[in-house]
Amino acid sequence: MELKAIGVLMTYPMSSYLEQELDKRFNLFRLWNLPQKNDFFKENSGSIRAVVGNTKVGADRELIDSLPALEIVSSFSVGLDKVDLGHCKEKGIRVTNTPDVLTEDVADLAIGLMLATLRGICECDRYVRGGLWKKGDFKLTTKFSGKKVGIIGLGRIGTAIAKRAEAFNCPISYYSRSQKPESKYKYFPSVVELASDCDILVVACALTEETRHIINRQVIDALGPKGFLINIGRGPHIDEPELVSALIERRIAAAGLDVFENEPHVPEELFGLDNVVLVPHIGSDTVETVKAMADLVVGNLEAHFSKKPLLTPVFID
């Protein structure tokens, strides 16, 4: 069959390598480049059979409904909070994501953020670049090895974080909807209990209705002034204004954040604080992983259109 005739709509400029690979095989449309979206949909919606989305622009109900020939949504992400899964199921649209390939990167970044936050590495770098070393300051930071790490969500990423933290002699505990019988880590049935028992709280769960603002005032207070918060999940996991005031008032020690509620906007009150590390949603942004993710997106589309089993299908409950 002629793949070149198949219209694929990419929602966002997520990877130039992916664009190039899709261009080679399909009739690729770039949603962010369209001057007249209405005209475009009128003209092309019948030929578009696949959407490639990501965590910034996925496939919401409106987009799905405007593409009557849509058969598959292949997401360049592991998280699917920007894809209307219920609606896809209803309409028989298949969904794929890119699990596993980014697990290591996100877990690496979580450990990197813990080290950067506890040991003040970014602050050190600012200090040297600011020419302050010559004035000779003497400030201690916090040791990482041996600290109690509490993980919210013991899925693939949470487990990979746990495995890494164990090599630093960190006792591991976790919270998830239900206890994992196969896990050797200590289980807490509530986030508040987990937060009061650990030194470093890491958010590594999926974003759902139940986990929105899973880090609220109560959890922040339970973590306390010696506690550290790391978020490599999604921005809306944290009640951001609550966190901002806790950081300003030093009601928690520090935070390392890869994600924010209103990306790419980060609360400006944080810019001048030394007890926070701010990185721009780079959890899986490595040359190696982006290539592996792009190959999976393309591979899923090729499998679908040549009627072979999908590589990484999402099963919608």
Place this chain on the structure above:
Amino acid sequence: MADPQQLQSTTDAGNNLPFAIIHRLPNFKFSLSWAEDIVNLIEPSDPLYPIHGPSARVAIDIGPSPIKSEHLDQYPSVECIIGTSAGVDHIDLAECRRRNIRVTSAGGAFSEDGADYAIGLLIDVLRRISASDRYVRAGLWPDKGDYPLGNKLGGKRVGIVGLGNIGSLVAKRLEPFRCTIGYTSRTKKPQVPYQFYSTTLDLANNSDALIVCCALTEKTRHVINHDVMKALGKRGIIVNIGRGALVDEKELVKCLVGNELGGAGLDVFENEPQVPKELMTMDNVVLSPHKAILTPESFEALRELIRENLKAFFSNKPLLCELNLSG
């Protein structure tokens, strides 16, 4: 910092505790009040030093304060120097050997922190944590869009230069990151599962990143030289938490400026606190002011070690972390 007022009052208290000399550079402040139940502390600048100092049998060397022959001349009765840093390149060991003076180091008190910091710098350089933190704080994310991609740690070949206390802990920490670990050291360590290379050049040829954590000696000065950097290559990364002089800094700057190296994470420099200005504007470099080991937890471990060594010395028991000066 030892408060002179407090020193005097202890001395005047007429206790029977032995004296210990505090040897330090004027800007190195470190309180030793927690040792005052074991020894009376005295500094050469103390008015009572001429009375008690010359008979003191122990000197405590604060941080990397140099101890040379002329210092030892001022401490005629000293039989033991208690070092408080992991490296001891600032102490004239040959002179200590000649004078029959025993020397201890901080040994493993700082090892975990040193190893943690090495991993922190490595991840930071690969994943651009400090650089992208700067990007966010400068408000560039909304206007300039996504930050350029970093590199993955998983699957990288990491070479450890010096598999001692710190190096071994670095290796252990790297294992779950799915890195291939190699090392070089004076001798091949039996029962170590990592690949041994007999030279640093050989190690560099087979590594994507080097972590420098060996002691500074005459033999290891500039162990990371031009050839090693060339062997590591365009994407290679150097992390140094050892001593500045282990790396040929001029060559390092040249390689980084010429894009012949991928990046560097540096906690130490050849001429501290001076840092080459070319590095100050690079986004593939993380700079840190010799702080790899400075945590309250490390200091607590160090305090315990110093206390144990003071007690051991004055009761003729074996010292902890004593250096072998016979070689």
